[in-house]
Each structure stands twice: as C-alpha cells, then as structure tokens.
Amino acid sequence: MRIDLNKLKRLAIITAIVVIPIICVNLINVSLTKNSQPVNQEASNPNPVANTSIKKTKPQENVSIGFFAEFRMERERVRSKQIELLREIANNQTNTQKVRDAAAMRLVQVADTVEKEMQAETLIRSKGYQDCAVIVKNDQATIVLPVRSLDEAHISEITGLTSLTTGLPKNRITIAPRENYR
Template identity: 30%
Template sequence: MKTVWKRRGVAAAVLLLVCGAVYMNWRYSDSVKDNKVLGQSELVNANEETAGDPAPAEDDYFATARLSRKQARDNAIHMLQEAESDENAEESVLNEASQTLQVLASYTVAESQIESLVTAKGYADCVVFIGEDSVSVVVAAPETGLNTADVARIKDIVVNETDYTPEQIKIMEAN
C-alpha cells in the first residue's frame, strides 16, 4: 500500500513540475536577451529555402510563448511515456501516467480552441495557459486597452470551453 501512495506521489510531483515548467517558461519567455529566443536554433550557411520553418522573432511574444509551452509539454509527455513503457511499473503507475497524458492532451486542445475563438472575436492574438487550478489568457489588447466588456467576453469563451469558473480565469494584456 505504501508503494502505491509513493508512486502516486511521484506522478503528482511530475505533474506539478510540468505545470510549473510551463508557467516558468511562459513567465520568463519575454526576458530572453541578446537576440536569442528560447528553443531557437540557428542553421549555419542556411538560406531561406533550406531553413525550414522559421523560429519566432524575438519581439513576437505570442509565438515565443506558444513555443515554450509546446516544448515544456513535449518534455512532460516524453517523461510520462517513458514511465508507461517501464516494464517494472505497477498498474496504478501506468494508469496515473495514462490519465496525466489525457489531461495534458485535453489542455492542449482547449488552449488551441480558446485561442482560436478569442482571435475570431477580433483580437489580434492571444495565448492561453491552462493549469490544474487556473487559466491564464494573455491578449494582444486593442489600442485603447482591454475594458470590462473585453474581459467578460474572453472569460465567457474560457468558461464555455472548460470547467473553470470565472474566478479561476486571469486575463492579461501583452505589453
């Protein structure tokens, strides 16, 4: 019985660390300096045709935030898949890893849907971060800034697409 609780604690700790990593990547992604973007690589002697998908520009907060979120989530998924493939893992650990993967997948889908719906309402861009207890939405605000109607409209979208309450939703303007 102790082993089951210990393994559940490990799975919970992994989920907590993943959520923390996603938040930290998002929080500090705009503090990247020296013309480098977190996760950006540079091809030597590459031209436009062979470079593949371009990395986000330094001043493109939204692309950088999405990239950081994706990298953190990919790392978490990789760790969980390794736990699932462990031959010595107990059934409860396998179930916990599978459930966590499903949660991460649902977060990814919901974030994408919310981002699409917010931009469909006329906002230039936005990025969404879903955590266990809250949702953060960063919006490219109109020139006049976000007003209470804008915040209500965005919160309504999040409430309709998730199980979160308005009190769990944070709306922020991108600088």
C-alpha cells in the same frame, strides 16, 4: 520478448486520445485562420473589438506576434518533454501497474489541457484579437492579450469564451494585458 495485446490496445487507445484532439483542433484552427480577414482592416470590420484599445502600431504588432509565437514554441517544447517522460513511465514494465496507470491518466489530462487551450485561443482570435495565449493550469486559466487595457464588456466576453471551452468558472479566469516593450 512477449507482447501483451491488452497492453498494446490500451497504449493505442491512450495515444489516440492524446493525438486525435490535437489534430482536430489544429485542423479547425487552420480552417478558421484561412477564412478570417486581417485584424488591421478597420474600415470594413464591423467588430467593435477591432476599433477599441487593442489597436497597435506596426512595430509593436511585430514584437507582440514574436512574443506569442515564442511562447507557443516553448510551451510545445516543454509539453513534448512531459509527454515523452509520461509515455516512458507508462510503457516501462518495471513500474507498478498503479504508476503506469497514473502516467497514462496524466497523458490524457495533458491532451485535454492542450485541446482546451487551443480552442480558447482560436475563439478569442475569432473575436478580432490579433493574437493571444491561454494557459490552463489546474483549476484556473490565464489569458495574455496584446492590449494595453480592456473594458468590462470585452473582459466579460473573453472570460465567457474561455469559460465555455475550459469548463472553468469566470472567477477562475484572469486576463493579463501584455504591453509591448522594445
């Protein structure tokens, strides 16, 4: 078996493009989470978001956290399968160059989407929200928050942050409140 250095270099670059942003965003997320204070410290929290309609009772918070954790795990599982399939296509020498290049480009797009979602989630949580999930698909984004309702100021703030990180216009961003059910 002969190894083509150009193809090996290209594969290394694509892998770096996919992996490095994910690692960086995770490191930023860990450092922000480590330095943040819990949302339930209402008395000392000057953030108006913590004192609005996003307050939840303890049992509901646990249900909500479970939902977001499960959602992230499932999203990661699906993405891992997708990335694995795309890598197989990109590395399969029996595929045409056009197909391999398309798979490589899709890998880069997946990495970009992961980075945008993680950045948006981190920024939204930094504003005092207990948790959230951001789903970026094609030219729109959906944000799921553990709240019953939001006022216009909070909607504008969240869509602005998401627009900033995703590059999408505010009118392509939807916020979906998630009420907790037992």
